[in-house]
Structures are given as structure tokens and as C-alpha cells.
Amino acid sequence: MQVEKQNLYTKVIELLNRARQNVVQTINNTMAMTYFEIGKMIVEEEQDGKEKAEYGKQILRELSERLVSEFGKGFSETNLKQMRYFYLTYSIRQTVSDEFENNEILETSPKTSDSIQQTMPAQFKLTWSHYLKLMRITDVNERNFYEIEAIKNNWSLRELQRQFDSALYTRLALSKNKEEVLSLGQKGQIIEKSKDLIKDPYVLEFLGLPEQNFYSESELEQKLIDKLEHFLLELGNGFTFVARQKRITFEERHFKIDLVFYNRILKCFVLIDLKIGELKHQDIGQMQMYVNYFDREVKLEDENKTIGIILCQDKSESVVRYTLPENNEQIFASKYLTVLPSEKDFIKIIEN
Structure with missing residues (x-):
């Protein structure tokens, strides 16, 4: 009987831990997708403006004032610029390669609203902080590689930073030919x-x-x-x-x-x-x-x-x-x- 009770406790704890992880993942996905959508709206509004540069500054300033008053300091002009750049960076491609996304992400992604789904090129699986780091990587293949590896290995932001600082992509790429280096940016590290x-x-x-x-x-x-x-x-x-x-x-x-x-x-x-x-x-x-x-x-x-x-x-x-x-x-x-x-x-x- 004692063993049966212990098995029950173990199963319940595992279930609760999985549920907690799913909740955190859902929040991370929703935040990233929402910021992507905000960035998209800002870019589209700027494109409609007659004097784009000045008009863009005005949009960000006024939008920031309204959002900060209602939702807090997380919507400063600087943060809105980051959301704008987030959209510009990730709208030209899927967040990860077609093969990796189709096999690994879409099968497990939580459902989102139709409006966001229609404008999103793919699901986001990392935290907003991860994407702030990834956006600073200028080489697209290198950025793709670190994104895929962070998802596959469940890297924390700190571990992502460490792997980047230790030039993991470059170290792996040194021993590969051009096709294999390209594959790093499409599939990550394949052993x-x-x-x-x-x-x-x-x-x-x-x-x-x-x-x-x-x-x-x-x-x-x-x-x-x-x-x-x-x-x-x-x-x-x-x-x-x-x-x-x-x-x-x-x-x-x-x-x-x-x-x-x-x-x-x-x-x-x-x-x-x-x-x-x-x-x-x-x-x-x-x-x-x-x-x-x-x-x-x-x-x-x-x-x-x-x-x-x-x-x-x-x-x-x-x-x-x-x-x-x-x-x-x-x-x-x-x-x-x-x-x-x-x-x-x-x-x-x-x-x-």
C-alpha cells in the first residue's frame, strides 16, 4: 500500500510539473507573438505615413505614452522600437527552418487567436529575452542556429549567452564544408x-x-x-x-x-x-x-x-x-x- 501511495504522489507531482511548464511556455509564446504583432502594426502604420521618419517617431512616442499609462513601463519607446525590429527581423522568414518547425514546433504549439495566427510566419518557442539576444546576431544562419539549439536543448537565456560567447557556431562550422555550414542554420547541430x-x-x-x-x-x-x-x-x-x-x-x-x-x-x-x-x-x-x-x-x-x-x-x-x-x-x-x-x-x- 505504501508503494502504491508513493507511485501516486510521483505521478501527481510529474503531472503538476508538466502543467506548470506548459503554462510558462504558453505565456512565453503569447508574449512573443503579441510583441511581433505590435511591431507589425507599428511598421504598417509608418508605411502609411507621409513623412515616414518623423511620423514614425511621433507614433512611437504617442503610443508609448498611452500604453505606459495603461499597462506600465514595459511599453517605453525603447521597448516599442525593439518590437518593431522584432517584426522586421522575423517577418522575412519563419522563426526556424521549415523542416525543424514543421516537425518540432507546430505539433506542440498552443492554439492562438486567428488574427495573430494569420500574420505570424511561425510559432515562437523562446522567451522575449531570448529573442532580444538573438536579434543582435546579424548573420542569419548563425542566428537561426542558436535559435534552433536553444529550443532543442531548452537553454536558459544565460546558457544561450554563454554558448554565443564561446562561439559555438563558429567552432562547429570550422570543420564543415559550405553545405554543412548552411545546414547548421537550417537544422542546428545534427549528429x-x-x-x-x-x-x-x-x-x-x-x-x-x-x-x-x-x-x-x-x-x-x-x-x-x-x-x-x-x-x-x-x-x-x-x-x-x-x-x-x-x-x-x-x-x-x-x-x-x-x-x-x-x-x-x-x-x-x-x-x-x-x-x-x-x-x-x-x-x-x-x-x-x-x-x-x-x-x-x-x-x-x-x-x-x-x-x-x-x-x-x-x-x-x-x-x-x-x-x-x-x-x-x-x-x-x-x-x-x-x-x-x-x-x-x-x-x-x-x-x-
């Missing part, structure tokens, strides 16, 4: 093969470690475990944590793999080794051994080949290229940064 998981560099500024290597590999590992939720977000879609310092033994010799994850999308283990300083060819050989062991002794028949990622402070591309086979699809070496670079520094890192 179909091992290389799709990899970023270079990884940005670990959330650890609070100094830029210099005044810390040990064990301290770096402990920090990553302490901030595991943040690290999983940086790793990307589909990762679950399996183990740290995973011991493997053969011929009475013991080895320890720093971190073991599993990627549910690719259905494979992902091994991560942490290195302070410059990557050596011996480090790559060690990871090759770990990957081979997992492939032969741990993975199941229906699982895909193990992926190994070596995170290092510095690396020689030549050492990596000549140590690994030409058709390598399992072992990758990426730099990691423990501080968030300035935009100027990021450009240098990417160019190098």
Missing part, C-alpha cells in the same frame, strides 16, 4: 557520425581555472566532475556520464581512463583523456589502446565503435595527423580553453 560530436577548441571557462597551467590533470578532472552539468552542455547533445578514472586491466597491468561518457545518439562510448601542456604522440597511442580495449571488451554488438577525445592545452596538427591513420574516425585531439577569450583573441585562435 550522424563521430566527427559531428567534436569541437575544437572546447571552452571550459565555467571551471574558474586560470589560463596558465598551475593545476594538475587530477584537479582539472575534479573541476569537470564538480561542474558536470556545465560540461555536458559543452560536450553537446546526447551525452550521459558513465565513470571517472575507469580502471581497465590486462596482463596484470592497470590503466585508468579519466572520463567515460556514452552518447545516446551515436550509441557509442566516448572516452576523454585530459592532458596538461602540449599533446605528445604517446598520448594518442594511449588513447588508441583505450579505444581498442572498449571496442573489443566492453561495447555490445549492436553498439557503434568507441570514440576517444584527448583534451589538451596545446597540440601540433602534424603530430596528430601522422600519428593517426588517414581514415581515422575514432580518435580526436582538441584544445581546451579555461578562460573565455575576447572576440579579438577568439579570431586569432580560430585562424591558427
Whole structure:
């Protein structure tokens, strides 16, 4: 009987939490759609004006005064300008790509009034604050990418800001051809093969470690475990944590793999080794051994080949290229940064 009661409590709590989330989502959708409609009305009124520039200022000033007196300070001239820009930015396209919207959004979107539905190019799934941030991204493909990823991964505004500051779009785009880069802006990050998981560099500024290597590999590992939720977000879609310092033994010799994850999308283990300083060819050989062991002794028949990622402070591309086979699809070496670079520094890192 006690177990039945506990099951009932759990089910009721889950139901209430889902209902709460749905209410919040509905409010966010309605706010964004309403602001879009206000922006549309302002633009259409301006287009009808004879002296557009001055007429536009007058419209915003008078409308703001009326709305502030009735609804409060959320309708200042500045906010109305943002709503106007919101419409101008999003009216020329759907909020996300056709494929993503049709498959992911319209099926779950709450119903809205006919007047708004007829003028809206698509449903909005993020908060107004998210869209204020997205509107400041001038490149359309990049803006689309962050919008799709924020929706898919339920990013908070803070996480959206962090992913943008860490140049996630640029880091993913570096290893892709033109068609694949375009796809980022249409579908977001799609993981179909091992290389799709990899970023270079990884940005670990959330650890609070100094830029210099005044810390040990064990301290770096402990920090990553302490901030595991943040690290999983940086790793990307589909990762679950399996183990740290995973011991493997053969011929009475013991080895320890720093971190073991599993990627549910690719259905494979992902091994991560942490290195302070410059990557050596011996480090790559060690990871090759770990990957081979997992492939032969741990993975199941229906699982895909193990992926190994070596995170290092510095690396020689030549050492990596000549140590690994030409058709390598399992072992990758990426730099990691423990501080968030300035935009100027990021450009240098990417160019190098």
C-alpha cells in the first residue's frame, strides 16, 4: 500500500510539473507573438505615413505614452522600437527552418487567436529575452542556429549567452564544408557520425581555472566532475556520464581512463583523456589502446565503435595527423580553453 501511495504522489507531482511548464511556455509564446504583432502594426502604420521618419517617431512616442499609462513601463519607446525590429527581423522568414518547425514546433504549439495566427510566419518557442539576444546576431544562419539549439536543448537565456560567447557556431562550422555550414542554420547541430560530436577548441571557462597551467590533470578532472552539468552542455547533445578514472586491466597491468561518457545518439562510448601542456604522440597511442580495449571488451554488438577525445592545452596538427591513420574516425585531439577569450583573441585562435 505504501508503494502504491508513493507511485501516486510521483505521478501527481510529474503531472503538476508538466502543467506548470506548459503554462510558462504558453505565456512565453503569447508574449512573443503579441510583441511581433505590435511591431507589425507599428511598421504598417509608418508605411502609411507621409513623412515616414518623423511620423514614425511621433507614433512611437504617442503610443508609448498611452500604453505606459495603461499597462506600465514595459511599453517605453525603447521597448516599442525593439518590437518593431522584432517584426522586421522575423517577418522575412519563419522563426526556424521549415523542416525543424514543421516537425518540432507546430505539433506542440498552443492554439492562438486567428488574427495573430494569420500574420505570424511561425510559432515562437523562446522567451522575449531570448529573442532580444538573438536579434543582435546579424548573420542569419548563425542566428537561426542558436535559435534552433536553444529550443532543442531548452537553454536558459544565460546558457544561450554563454554558448554565443564561446562561439559555438563558429567552432562547429570550422570543420564543415559550405553545405554543412548552411545546414547548421537550417537544422542546428545534427549528429550522424563521430566527427559531428567534436569541437575544437572546447571552452571550459565555467571551471574558474586560470589560463596558465598551475593545476594538475587530477584537479582539472575534479573541476569537470564538480561542474558536470556545465560540461555536458559543452560536450553537446546526447551525452550521459558513465565513470571517472575507469580502471581497465590486462596482463596484470592497470590503466585508468579519466572520463567515460556514452552518447545516446551515436550509441557509442566516448572516452576523454585530459592532458596538461602540449599533446605528445604517446598520448594518442594511449588513447588508441583505450579505444581498442572498449571496442573489443566492453561495447555490445549492436553498439557503434568507441570514440576517444584527448583534451589538451596545446597540440601540433602534424603530430596528430601522422600519428593517426588517414581514415581515422575514432580518435580526436582538441584544445581546451579555461578562460573565455575576447572576440579579438577568439579570431586569432580560430585562424591558427
